[in-house]
Amino acid sequence: DQQVKQNSPxxxxxxxxxxxxxxxxxxxxxxxxxxxxxxxxxxxxxxISISSIKDKNEDGRFTVFLNKxxxxxxLHIVPSQPGDSAVYFCAASxxxxxxxxxxxxxxxxxxx
Amino acid sequence: GAVVSQHPSRVICKSGTSVKxxxxxxxxxxxxxxxxxxxxKQSLMLMxxxxxxxxxxxxxxxxxxxxxxxxxxxxxxxxxxxxxxxEDSSFYICSAREGFEDTQYFGPGTRLTVL
Numbered sequence: 001d002q003q004v005k006q007n008s009p010x011x012x013x014x015x016x017x018x019x020x021x022x023x024x025x026x027x028x029x030x031x032x033x034x035x036x037x038x039x040x041x042x043x044x045x046x047x048i049s050i051s052s053i054k055d056k057n058e059d060g061r062f063t064v065f066l067n068k069x070x071x072x073x074x075l076h077i078v079p080s081q082p083g084d085s086a087v088y089f090c091a092a093s094x095x096x097x098x099x100x101x102x103x104x105x106x107x108x109x110x111x112x
Numbered sequence: 113g114a115v116v117s118q119h120p121s122r123v124i125c126k127s128g129t130s131v132k133x134x135x136x137x138x139x140x141x142x143x144x145x146x147x148x149x150x151x152x153k154q155s156l157m158l159m160x161x162x163x164x165x166x167x168x169x170x171x172x173x174x175x176x177x178x179x180x181x182x183x184x185x186x187x188x189x190x191x192x193x194x195x196x197x198x199e200d201s202s203f204y205i206c207s208a209r210e211g212f213e214d215t216q217y218f219g220p221g222t223r224l225t226v227l
Binding site for chain 1: 116154156161203205206207209214215217218219220
């Protein structure tokens, strides 16, 4: 049972434009969501997170939006840069449960 | 801040041998550490959760006698793959969290190849 889903395995965006990565979840008990960026043969790097009491969190070029009614979150990167090319994982957790549940990842490619 | 290291970054071993991977939190005390493995082009699969000073909690399907986890201090956890076989070849990643924070910080990973 895939509780966190990233339905787009890949996304290609032109440099300077906005990248939008999507993530859906099924467990309504999740109350904390995170985005990680991962390069090949490296561990994931934490990017940004959002608590379920918010619907938006912004950090520089990265903004995460949460739509609790739709059980959907998205990561916006603007403007996109070549260094943003990586695999992006969304993850969710339930307060007190300790562990994170990861999506399958979306490979983002930024074209010059 | 929130730096997690792993050692070694890459290891090649013969079938039947045991391999130990270390995970350290460098600038914070990690009350909880996690071990994941990742197969090519797949997501991270949680193997086990370890709290300092107590036994690890393994996910369903993970053999605890094969993947020994020790979390002896607030900055160090080790994963030992015992009697490794080629099917254990994978990318192993640890993560750590400080206190009761929800954010996990990941190590750089260890590529294990069993011949």
